[in-house]
Amino acid sequence: MQRRPLVPLLAVSVMAALAPALAAAPATASPSARSTPASAAADADPLRPYARQKPVWGKCGVGTPAALRCATLKVPLDYRDPGGKKIDIAISRLKTSAPGKRHGVLLSNPGGPGGPGLEMPLELERQLPRQVKGRYDLIGFDPRGVGRSTPVQCGLSPEENVLLRPLRTFDKNVALARSVADKCRAKAGDKLPHITTRNTARDMDVLRAALGERKISYYGVSYGTALGAVYTQLFPRRADRFVLDSAIDPKLMWRGMFRIWAPEAERAFQRWTKWTAARDATYRLGDTPAEVGKSFWALVARADRDPIVIDGVPLDGAGVREQVRPNLFTVRDAARQVVRLKEAAGGRAKAQDLPEPPPEPDVSATVSVVCGDSSWPRDPETYRRDSIRDADRYPLYGDFASGVLPCAFWDRPVEPATEVNNTVPALIVQNEWDSQTPLVTAQALHGQMKGSRMVTVDEGEGHGVYGTNPCADFAANSYLATGKLPAADVTCRATPGERRATSSLPAPGPLG
CATH class of the missing domain: 3.40.50.1820 (Alpha/Beta hydrolase fold, catalytic domain)
Known part of the structure; x- marks a missing residue:
C-alpha cells in the first residue's frame, strides 16, 4: 500500500474521524472537516496530539x-x-x-x-x-x-467473580451483584463510565492514526x-x-445476549437428544429422544438430592445444567459428558487425566463493559420475575440467563447504546x-x-x-x-x- 505523508494525513484524518467523539453521541467521520484551514484545525482538534x-x-x-x-x-x-x-x-x-x-x-x-x-x-x-x-x-x-x-480491578472474591447464577439463590445473587457494583465503584469509579465498547473503538482509531x-x-x-x-x-x-x-x-448488547442463551439451549437440547438416541448402542442414554431427555433430567434431580462429584467438584442440579449447556451445541461432547455424570452418580466414574484448569478470569473489566455499554433494569424484582418466567419456558437455562447482574446497581451509562x-x-x-x-x-x-x-x-x-x-x-x-x-x-x-x-x-x- 502506498503510504501518504504522516503529519498532513494525521492532521486531517483525526479531525475528520475523531473530533465528533467529543460530543456525547457516537463519533462519525465528517467530510466537511477536511476543508478546515490548517490553523483552525490545530485549534479545533484537541485529539491531534494523541494521533501524532x-x-x-x-x-x-x-x-x-x-x-x-x-x-x-x-x-x-x-x-x-x-x-x-x-x-x-x-x-x-x-x-x-x-x-x-x-x-x-x-x-x-x-x-x-x-x-x-x-x-x-x-x-x-x-x-x-x-x-x-x-x-x-x-x-x-x-x-x-x-x-x-x-x-x-475491583478486588472481587471468588464468589463474586461469577456473572450468572440460578434462581434458587436469587436473594444471595442480589447481594453479590450489589457488592460487585460497590467494590468496582470504590476501586475504579473514575474509570467505570468510560470502559465501553464505543471508547475502545475510538482507541482503535487513535491507534490507526498513530501507525x-x-x-x-x-x-x-x-x-x-x-x-x-x-x-x-x-x-x-x-x-x-x-x-x-x-x-x-x-441490538442485544448486553442483557439480550445473555437471555438468548436460554431458548437456544432448548433448541440444542432437542437436537442433542435426537442425535444421542440414534446412537444408543454407544451411549446407553435411551433409544428415543424422550428417553434421552429423561436420562438427563433424572441426573439433574439426582444431583439436587445428592450432589454429583466430578473431579473433586460437587455439582447440584443447577451445576449440572450450567456445565452441560455449552456442550449441548457439540453433540458428541455433550453425550460423553452426560455419560460421565451418570457414571459418577452411580459411583463408577473413572479417574480422568485432565490438565490443571486455568484460573477463572477476573470479571471486573467484563462487568465494566457490559454495564457501561447500555442501560439495565434497576429493580431487582424485574430480574426475579423474568427468571421465574424463563425458568418455566426454558428449564435448561432460563433462570441463569435472566438473572440479576451488577448492572442493576451500576451508574447510568454516559452514552446511549x-x-x-x-x-x-x-x-x-x-x-x-x-x-x-x-x-x-x-x-x-x-x-x-x-x-x-x-x-x-x-x-x-x-x-x-x-x-x-x-x-x-x-x-x-x-x-x-x-x-x-x-x-x-x-x-x-x-x-x-x-x-x-x-x-x-x-x-x-x-x-x-
Whole structure:
C-alpha cells in the first residue's frame, strides 16, 4: 500500500474521524472537516496530539518471541474531555515478512469482553496462510481496562467473580451483584463510565492514526465482532477488510445476549437428544429422544438430592445444567459428558487425566463493559420475575440467563447504546450450532451491516469458526488477501458430531 505523508494525513484524518467523539453521541467521520484551514484545525482538534504519537517499540516480556514488539499509547479516559485524564493502551506488532507485498495493518480482538489481546498476532501468525499474513503487519492490543491497558480491578472474591447464577439463590445473587457494583465503584469509579465498547473503538482509531494508516483491516471473534461492528459505525471510512467471526447482535448488547442463551439451549437440547438416541448402542442414554431427555433430567434431580462429584467438584442440579449447556451445541461432547455424570452418580466414574484448569478470569473489566455499554433494569424484582418466567419456558437455562447482574446497581451509562446500521463491507463467518453467539445473532448483525456477506457453516459446531472449516477459511483468507467479498452469501458444510479442528485463537470472557 502506498503510504501518504504522516503529519498532513494525521492532521486531517483525526479531525475528520475523531473530533465528533467529543460530543456525547457516537463519533462519525465528517467530510466537511477536511476543508478546515490548517490553523483552525490545530485549534479545533484537541485529539491531534494523541494521533501524532510515535509508538516506541520494545520487547513485550519474558518468554515472548523477539519478533513481537510492544508499545504504549496514551488516549483520553473520556473522549468528551480530551485534555483531561489520560490512560494507557498497550499495543503489539508483528511486522510482515514480505514488506513489498504489504497492504496495511490487521488489528485483532480475541473476545470477551475483558479478553487481553497483546499476543493475538502470534496466534494469527500461526493460523493465517502465507499469502494473507504477508499482506499485513499484525496488530494486537489490550482493550482499555484490560491487562496492560490501565486495568480495572475491583478486588472481587471468588464468589463474586461469577456473572450468572440460578434462581434458587436469587436473594444471595442480589447481594453479590450489589457488592460487585460497590467494590468496582470504590476501586475504579473514575474509570467505570468510560470502559465501553464505543471508547475502545475510538482507541482503535487513535491507534490507526498513530501507525500512520488511512484505514485498518480487522479480525474479531465473539465480543470482537461487536467491537468491530461499532468501529464500522463510528468510523465507516476507516474500515478496510473486516472479518467478524461468531457474531454478536449489537441490538442485544448486553442483557439480550445473555437471555438468548436460554431458548437456544432448548433448541440444542432437542437436537442433542435426537442425535444421542440414534446412537444408543454407544451411549446407553435411551433409544428415543424422550428417553434421552429423561436420562438427563433424572441426573439433574439426582444431583439436587445428592450432589454429583466430578473431579473433586460437587455439582447440584443447577451445576449440572450450567456445565452441560455449552456442550449441548457439540453433540458428541455433550453425550460423553452426560455419560460421565451418570457414571459418577452411580459411583463408577473413572479417574480422568485432565490438565490443571486455568484460573477463572477476573470479571471486573467484563462487568465494566457490559454495564457501561447500555442501560439495565434497576429493580431487582424485574430480574426475579423474568427468571421465574424463563425458568418455566426454558428449564435448561432460563433462570441463569435472566438473572440479576451488577448492572442493576451500576451508574447510568454516559452514552446511549450504539446502533449499528451501515453499508460498510465485511465478512461474517458463523457456525450454525454455536453455544455463545447463536446463528440468529450473526444473522441479525448481517442485516444491520448491509454491505456484509455471510458464511454459514451448516451443522457447524463450536464457538469460533476460523481455523476449523476449510470452506469458511477459504472465504475469509480470499477476502483478507484480495479485498473481494464473495458475490453472495456462502453456505459451507460440516457433519454433526465430527471431530472438529481446534482453533488456537483464544476466546476469553462469558461470550467468548
